[in-house]
Amino acid sequence: MTEYANQTQFSAELENLHTEIVGRSYIPGWNRAGNPPMWATPRLSFEAALWRYVEAKQLLTQAGELVSPELAERRNLILQNPVPGNRYPTLRTQVIAYQMIMPGERARTHRHAPHAGRLILDSDPGTYTVVDGLKVPMRTGDVVLTPGWTWHGHGHDGAEPAYWIDFLDIPLVQLLDPMFFEPYPDGFQEPVAESRDTPLLFPYARVSDALDELDPARSGPLGRAIQLGDEHSPIPTTGLVMHRLDRHTAGQTFRTTANYEYCVVEGAGTSWVNGTRFDWNRGDVIAVPGWSEQSHHSESGATLLAVSDEPVQRFCGYFRSSVDIERGDGRHLGDRPAVLPPAGGGALVSHPGPDSSR
């Protein structure tokens, strides 16, 4: 037999073998051209994007007349990443939404496996969340946590519509599959206690005072930074860091593997993400996918809440940061932010935990 005939015979045999392999739910690992399982550096599968609070507020105000939380679970606008083909998330592991509640309304109680929290944008006295029976009054700039599988509903006894930004790890739970959701049997869980001294709440006054006390010389690429809560966060998937860009901050360019949504608590500024410019104002949300080149600037000063999946990436040992790699100028830019401990001794009033009987 000639060499050519041999090869032809082998390739015919190999093709038959491939057919048999594929038919038995295998992929021949040596034949995956065009579909490699790994790549050299992170691919950008979501886009950097900006959502404007003034626009969302106007749309929610219009919806206020037409959509009641009695009918819908929540009156919210989900920030859907504009990348073609995306059906839901803001970034890979997180979803962000603007939510509005009208005076006199109640958004019914439910619980779900995903962890959640909210940043209050505008609320006059009278807005509150009830978490496992604890009524937590919410004020502008506050960050309120609703850990996975805690009952939570929202209410408003004030005079003006209230607005906030929700952040949830729903896309991560969808990826891993342990999704549970349950409506409260009686619609709205009546509070049995009321407190603002709870690990579920980071009052803005407390966060802002802590930022003021930090040494500006130890600023990171987004100015002074304080992490909301310690390593025992009741929403352990979600990184929450409040950043204060002092006036005339021109932040260094950096990148990390984490996915970040920056929520503008105060002030205005500009971010550059992979060469695209985003000018932002109070209440806006800037989504920055992992491994994007980013820098943040403010002439007038600003405060940003960074919501991220950094804790998940650190836990898994995947987290990388150019700030750590490139430090060496003596400014310790790679230092972790200072920690603002949870209030109320860190203990949750009641946390029934997931029902493992199902």
Ligand code: GTQ
């Ligand atoms: O307020 O409980 O944007 O359960 C999405 C799911 C808000 C909430 C959202 C939720 C909530």
